Amino acid sequence: MAKTKLSVLDLLKMKRDGEKASWLTAYDYPTARFAEEAGLDMLLVGDSLGMCVYGYEGTVPVTMDQCIVHCQAVRRGAPRTFVIGDMPFMSYQKSDEDAVVNAGRFLKESMVDAVKLEGGRRVITRIKAILDAGMVVCGHIGLTPQSSGQLGGHKAQGRTAESAQALVEDALAIEAAGAQLLLLEAVPPEVAGFIARRLAIPVYSIGAGPECDGQLLIVSDMIGQFQAFTPKFVKKYADVAGVVTAAMKSYVQDVKKGSFPADEH
Numbered sequence: 001m002a003k004t005k006l007s008v009l010d011l012l013k014m015k016r017d018g019e020k021a022s023w024l025t026a027y028d029y030p031t032a033r034f035a036e037e038a039g040l041d042m043l044l045v046g047d048s049l050g051m052c053v054y055g056y057e058g059t060v061p062v063t064m065d066q067c068i069v070h071c072q073a074v075r076r077g078a079p080r081t082f083v084i085g086d087m088p089f090m091s092y093q094k095s096d097e098d099a100v101v102n103a104g105r106f107l108k109e110s111m112v113d114a115v116k117l118e119g120g121r122r123v124i125t126r127i128k129a130i131l132d133a134g135m136v137v138c139g140h141i142g143l144t145p146q147s148s149g150q151l152g153g154h155k156a157q158g159r160t161a162e163s164a165q166a167l168v169e170d171a172l173a174i175e176a177a178g179a180q181l182l183l184l185e186a187v188p189p190e191v192a193g194f195i196a197r198r199l200a201i202p203v204y205s206i207g208a209g210p211e212c213d214g215q216l217l218i219v220s221d222m223i224g225q226f227q228a229f230t231p232k233f234v235k236k237y238a239d240v241a242g243v244v245t246a247a248m249k250s251y252v253q254d255v256k257k258g259s260f261p262a263d264e265h
């Protein structure tokens with residue numbers, strides 16, 4: 001039977017029923033197809049595509065146009081999976097108007113189910129403006145890569161009582177603003193668990209421990225494709241870099257030896 005498309009209400013029901021949501025990033029059509037076939041609940045077209053697809057050092061150079069093209073490919077590959085578009089740096093930082101226009105582009109041009117933006121209380125008016133335009137919003141707090149310079153690098157957040165308290169207040173403000181989903185990145189498990197229990201909306205983890213309502217990983221990390229570094233919280237489920245490099249080496253040898261193409265090719 002074809003998978004039925006999840007809505008934000010289904011994600012809420014999963015939280016209430018204690019069913020964990022499985023979530024990966026995806027940036028292209030084939031990966032989105034594999035994910036839908038594998039039964040993923042959600043996909044994030046993350047601005048991590050800057051590193052994973054374009055070879056940038058971080059997410060900051062990623063543009064709206066790049067995000068839209070990748071969201072369109074993922075939507076085509078996974079028409080029945082809940083797809084979230086990630087708002088890139090400077091697509092919402094300047095004004096509420098910019099936030100609505102750019103969130104609207106995600107919806108109009110690539111038919112995503114929701115948009116995600118980084119930040120807590122400081123982006124509350126942005127979140128409200130996008131919600132007022134009728135879209136679904138996923139908040140993102142903890143380690144927020146777009147502002148990692150202010151955080152002193154890609155560092156776990158919420159490790160002191162004061163910063164844990166600030167995270168809780170950000171989470172409560174995001175929920176009070178009306179956001180339907182929240183992602184916690186690189187937050188101690190006990191702080192993440194507390195927030196997940198405290199909030200009625202689904203709260204997901206990337207490197208924030210097992211007590212959240214679902215887990216997100218960057219697909220290029222979990223399939224062993226991205227090689228620059230692997231965060232400690234990642235479980236590698238495959239060695240795509242190894243498999244592909246070995247296949248290419250065999251091809252090089254076959255061509256040099258003249259054993260490819262053979263008669264059957």
Ligand code: KIV
Pocket residue numbers: 025044045046047048049059086183185206218
């Ligand atoms: O861009 C992305 O993939 C993200 C995750 C790191 C949460 O925002």
